[in-house]
Amino acid sequence: MAEYKSDLLIIGSGPAGYTAGIYAARAGVKSLIVAGAQKGGQLIKSSEVENFPGFTEVISGYDLMHRIHKQAMNLGVHLIDDEITEVDFYDHPFVCSSASGNSFMSKSIIIATGASVNWLGLPSERKYIGHGVSSCATCDGFFYKGKEVAVVGGGNSALEQALYLTNYVEKVYLIHRRHSFNAEHALQKRLFENRKITIFWNNVVDEIVGTEEPLEVTGIRIRNVKSDKKKFLDVAGVFVAIGHHPNTEMFRRYLQLDAGGYIITKPKSNATDIKGVYAAGDVCNPYRQAIIAAGCGARAALEAIREL
Numbered sequence: 001m002a003e004y005k006s007d008l009l010i011i012g013s014g015p016a017g018y019t020a021g022i023y024a025a026r027a028g029v030k031s032l033i034v035a036g037a038q039k040g041g042q043l044i045k046s047s048e049v050e051n052f053p054g055f056t057e058v059i060s061g062y063d064l065m066h067r068i069h070k071q072a073m074n075l076g077v078h079l080i081d082d083e084i085t086e087v088d089f090y091d092h093p094f095v096c097s098s099a100s101g102n103s104f105m106s107k108s109i110i111i112a113t114g115a116s117v118n119w120l121g122l123p124s125e126r127k128y129i130g131h132g133v134s135s136c137a138t139c140d141g142f143f144y145k146g147k148e149v150a151v152v153g154g155g156n157s158a159l160e161q162a163l164y165l166t167n168y169v170e171k172v173y174l175i176h177r178r179h180s181f182n183a184e185h186a187l188q189k190r191l192f193e194n195r196k197i198t199i200f201w202n203n204v205v206d207e208i209v210g211t212e213e214p215l216e217v218t219g220i221r222i223r224n225v226k227s228d229k230k231k232f233l234d235v236a237g238v239f240v241a242i243g244h245h246p247n248t249e250m251f252r253r254y255l256q257l258d259a260g261g262y263i264i265t266k267p268k269s270n271a272t273d274i275k276g277v278y279a280a281g282d283v284c285n286p287y288r289q290a291i292i293a294a295g296c297g298a299r300a301a302l303e304a305i306r307e308l
């Protein structure tokens with residue numbers, strides 16, 4: 001058990017957290033990033049990034065975060081592989097404690113804890129998570145080589161995952177509950193042109209079916225919400241890509257959250273209602289864009305540095 005003292009504590013190590021760390025290090029502020037359960041954040045699992053400025057070729061999320069990590073290390077950012085599990089914003093300096101039993105005392109804090117995936121909420125989904133049900137095509141797509149799989153959702157994540165999976169699988173069934181996607185035009189165009197993908201519009205998943213020993217998915221029951229027509233699809237894997245929620249539960253008792261659970265920051269600022277506490281990235285906006293998160297991280301750090 002260790003006790004860390006810093007002027008600026010950054011919770012989370014996605015693009016927002018790292019960028020905040022880089023700005024703090026360059027300003028000579030005594031700062032610390034606590035990486036969280038998934039160092040590098042959600043981008044680590046992203047297959048292709050082609051909208052982060054500065055890269056002429058498509059770069060994987062993993063490579064992008066690896067470069068950002070290296071840049072941060074070169075600049076002397078201090079990063080700890082631990083996860084903050086409790087915060088106390090009532091007293092100042094603020095005190096946080098971690099999963100490893102460490103305590104962190106800091107004059108200011110940037111919350112950059114990102115977002116987590118949403119699940120459908122079916123009992124059969126819970127049963128097969130990790131055994132055929134996944135939220136990450138980049139992580140698990142390889143295991144379905146030559147098989148048929150389903151992707152659920154109609155946003156950028158679902159379309160990206162469906163397209164990525166066609167590198168491995170024979171067939172992707174894309175199940176979407178409406179008759180249009182809310183994904184980028186470029187992704188939709190690529191999807192419609194891909195012969196390995198069949199779209200089931202206006203359909204929802206009622207049940208994920210599989211075996212007991214070994215625990216393996218063998219299919220899904222889907223239902224058309226307009227006609228009530230039911231269908232069984234033989235698939236070996238189901239990729240759920242139906243959006244995300246911000247990781248803000250730990251802060252709920254201290255900070256104002258909006259209806260979506262995002263931390264409310266002051267207008268044109270990353271400051272929260274508590275002096276010395278800032279929020280940056282997917283915890284305070286729903287865009288899930290690395291560049292926006294990085295920009296937020298920079299602004300939060302500049303605001304924190306100015307106040308120190």
Ligand code: NDP
Nearest residue numbers: 153154155156157158177178182241242243244286287288
């Ligand atoms: P979105 O919120 O954009 O889309 C979620 C999709 O899932 C919608 O089609 C929604 O349908 C559907 N959905 C939600 N709940 C359910 C449910 N219970 N059952 C069935 N379907 C459901 O989430 P994404 O994760 O796709 O994207 C989030 C943000 O991240 C967006 O801002 C997106 O632009 C961004 N993003 C950007 C990427 C990039 O730039 N390359 C890559 C990935 C994400 P409905 O439309 O009916 O609500």
